[in-house]
Amino acid sequence: MSDLWKSILLRPDQAIRECLEILDKGSLRIALVVDDAMTLLGVLTDGDVRRALLRNITMDSPVSDIMTTTPVTADQHNTRKEIVELMEQKQLLVVPLLDGKTLVGLETLLRSGSARTYDNPVFLMAGGFGTRLRPLTNDCPKPMLKVGDKPILETVLRGFKNAGFYNFYISLHYLPNVVRDYFGDGSKWDVNIQYVLETEPLGTGGALGLLPDDMPDLPLIVMNGDLLTQVDYEILMKFHTKNSSQATMCVREYTYQIPFGVVNGEGNQISGMIEKPSYRHFVNAGIYVIERALLNKVLKNQKMNMPDLFEQCIEDKKKVLMFPIHEYWLDIGRLDDFEKAQQDILNLDL
Known part of the structure; x- marks a missing residue:
């Protein structure tokens, strides 16, 4: 687990536009919404933003309007094997790690761009x-x-x-x-x-x-x-x-x-x-x-x-x-x- 998750944090009142900058620049394709006490309030993914666009929600609206408030999480004391099994079961690439309700990290299911190939022309x-x-x-x-x-x-x-x-x-x-x-x-x-x-x-x-x-x-x-x-x-x-x-x-x-x-x-x-x-x-x-x-x-x-x-x-x-x-x-x-x-x-x- 690295400290990369600290670069994808958002406050609930920040604009969706700011979330886009995190999603577009980062490799994790996720943003984490926390309060001042580092309580995890929700997560935002690429799909959340696309659905917001289809609903004509403006990019200046707060991220709290579109975030997922019940994300899949793991306890920080779980083993990596247990967390990887959870990610595979839920088909997730990342899972926030919590100490109670406090965000303390992010576990990733690492993959390379060429890990999977597609026969589609x-x-x-x-x-x-x-x-x-x-x-x-x-x-x-x-x-x-x-x-x-x-x-x-x-x-x-x-x-x-x-x-x-x-x-x-x-x-x-x-x-x-x-x-x-x-x-x-x-x-x-x-x-x-x-x-x-x-x-x-x-x-x-x-x-x-x-x-x-x-x-x-x-x-x-x-x-x-x-x-x-x-x-x-x-x-x-x-x-x-x-x-x-x-x-x-x-x-x-x-x-x-x-x-x-x-x-x-x-x-x-x-x-x-x-x-x-x-x-x-x-x-x-x-x-x-x-x-x-x-x-x-x-x-x-x-x-x-x-x-x-x-x-x-x-x-x-x-x-x-x-x-x-x-x-x-x-x-x-x-x-x-x-x-x-x-x-x-x-x-x-x-």
Whole structure:
């Protein structure tokens, strides 16, 4: 047991936003809520925050509004073997240690990023022209632009590899040989890479129709190849599977503020005024999980965007879910995004 738990403590009145900083920066994926006497009041996990986002709870609300008040705990005098058995039984990675009601430590079920592997295929979209990033993309596909010391697409691939995924498909169209010559068959990264070539641009979902028929009957992760993110792909996959979803879309919370006072009225009579209101929405984050059977809905060489496929599923009464992400996420679509990525990469564990 180390003292790492002391860095993940929160007071009950601290904002959820502060909890996010702990969850995103730390490796334990948990925050502990205590009072001044170090009494354990509750715990917060990644799942608690995602559920709060779905309930439209603001990030400035106190953590006491969403924390789990009856967490699984262990007595500090229990042996590590007993605590590990408890964690395995409850499928937990960490358990707070108590002396009575007082928090005195945290036991962890250590695991490495590569401890478990997933046969699920990962489909990375890398065929776009990147016109908004010209002249940088005149001779280089956008996913192959370097952020830090490596191409964006390599950072994406390494993220999946560290999470245990090794079976990759990459869609190509613009300057395809630049990608193929760099990655080859993936053996340099100890992964398998196969390529799908779009002779004409097919949209963000159309390339799904070019995937081979012998793919495993497992959920498929689809992701734009120009994203930088710290999303936990294992948690995403478990969410999709546990909820028996047919299609899951990662979403980001987007808030915008009208810089003027909004006036409501009927005819010429004012019924109310709101000064500079803010509106919150979920937006598509470009990361998806879909069931293998949905590939049959995309015909070969059929133009389609991923939202179109989701719309079809909704019309067919399939179970379609959204997975809110609070982790770092950046869509490198414009030159200012690219410049921001160069700064962010210095402080990110990617």
